[in-house]
Amino acid sequence: MATIGDVAREAGVSPSTVSYVLSGKRAISAETARRVNEAIARLDYTVHLGARALRTARTMTLGVVLRFHHAEFEPAMATYLVALADAAREAGYSLQLITDEDAAAAVGRAVREQRVDGLLLLDVLEDDPRLEPLRRSPFPAVLVGMPPDPGPADAVDLDFAAAAELLVEHLADRGHERATLVRWAPEVYAAGHTFALRFARAAHARAAERGLALVDHDSPTTPEAVRADLADLLGGDDRPSALLVHNDAAAAMLPTVLHDLGLRAGEDVAVVSLHSARLASFFAIPFTSVESAPGRVARGAVELLTSRLDAAAGAPARRLVVPELVDRGSGTGPARATPGR
């Protein structure tokens, strides 16, 4: 592999001149630039990123810290990683995957080993152990999630509260007086997933304001169990008239369950949901929904982090991505809850 010294020799200049040609940080005569560029092409030279990183103290690498083994519904994770990798590359950074049973230790290690310039923490909990090492010795980091106390880190996420409000309003506007909130499994709330808690809190608050009686329904953990549970919920005599679904597995299973029971969303039971557009495509989910926009969130996270790296100063940033409702007509029905009343 050719080095900058090889190029310098080939072009008959000094290594520093080659470096300056590459960086454009000082004026170079046309003739010298030409010779250097030819030498670079002839030797197929590419800068050694590790050497540059050592010298500049910038790795141009971002670390993404996953909680893979706790993923509530893994298919969604891939979507975030695509978007993060794309955004990082466009900003000139590589992306390193950081996974460990002991995520807090992994964060501390990555920082101390100076492998990355900054961290992206996915799926942040209200009291997330990964935040502890960041509080002890601040390091550029962006949380995806919005814990009550993010500490010195920046944070970005979908505005789950706004999403809940949109969906509650949608139901209330269509005359519903009661609805069932199909929640995640209880352990999701117990673990402190901010997306789940923020949604649930805002949904109840807005429902109270609008006079909508909102009843919690806890889901079980596995997709199979979720399916059986939904069949139970909807198969009885006291079937809910409206479902507000915040649980990807439930949203994925619900079309099947409804069909099994001979029910139609938007007629026999109103269904509105929060899930990603991608998930909707894989699972053919046809409900009125707020789309969780992992692409926009991931892109926002990388933007926040790279601008933090360019200018370390400034108060921690908090950015909420505004959600949008896509009306697929499943928010109405059954007949006794008529629109407009």
Added chain:
Amino acid sequence: MATIGDVAREAGVSPSTVSYVLSGKRAISAETARRVNEAIARLDYTVHLGARALRTARTMTLGVVLRFHHAEFEPAMATYLVALADAAREAGYSLQLITDEDAAAAVGRAVREQRVDGLLLLDVLEDDPRLEPLRRSPFPAVLVGMPPDPGPADAVDLDFAAAAELLVEHLADRGHERATLVRWAPEVYAAGHTFALRFARAAHARAAERGLALVDHDSPTTPEAVRADLADLLGGDDRPSALLVHNDAAAAMLPTVLHDLGLRAGEDVAVVSLHSARLASFFAIPFTSVESAPGRVARGAVELLTSRLDAAAGAPARRLVVPELVDRGSGTGPARATPGR
């Protein structure tokens, strides 16, 4: 951040001695070792991985080259990444995500920039553009997939041929004389996905041997269309008596479609499938299947790559992971195809 020089000063020894204490590569007196270790603890010293990498010419990083934007069925991708990240970490390596519209260029760049010690290529095609830069200047790489000519790279994958044979045998043993192969969309074969081609070829070969008339059925591209297509296929008068499914979207949609039509797998129509256990769990797929074992494949890939890095010599390795059939009873029926005949 403390450096090895700081530790040396604190312990009253030379930097080289600190390095040797860390590496264990030469004998150190107990007293010196104690002083050094205390200094390390006092200063909270961690080796700077970039500096070590520059000196040793080993980054201890593996690159995983995805074709995310072409993923036929993205949910499966996350599963591979989990397993790769775990296996890499256990072997002492970091994992870097390499994504680009132009995957071949991305591979070339990663190699020339010397950011990684080796590459893992996911979802390899028969004539994969990412192989070109590796042929031109060989670099340690493991393909996940089994193209006809992997070149100098190692390769590992599920034995899709064996999987097809297991499923064909399963149907033949149960007395089926004809079956329909529910394939991926035609573009999957046209693009040259080795998993699809190897499965299809082996299925037809073994079917011919066993006197099973196997008819191809091309699926459309999107999950929604797959669902409609299956409804068409199974709703007509000339409904197939047995389905051999190699298409994750079809496997995911099929339970719903069967239910819509009032058909039962294993009674009205035999169904056997190839898909991952994880997928089965997310989609509640109840068919007799060969499980595609992404965990074992990913682990094998990292093993192959790290042992190649430890000992560069030796012919390219080819490793096929033996698939296992899980009998969920859906391989029998309808009645006219009775077991044992």
Added chain:
DNA sequence: CTGAAAGCGCTTACAG
């Protein structure tokens, strides 16, 4: 058993 020195491949003050 330990240290001084060289060098991995860069970038950037310093000097002209």
Added chain:
DNA sequence: CTGAAAGCGCTTACAG
């Protein structure tokens, strides 16, 4: 407009 030199933080022959 260009070059010589220092140094980023390590590891490892070389020497004793």
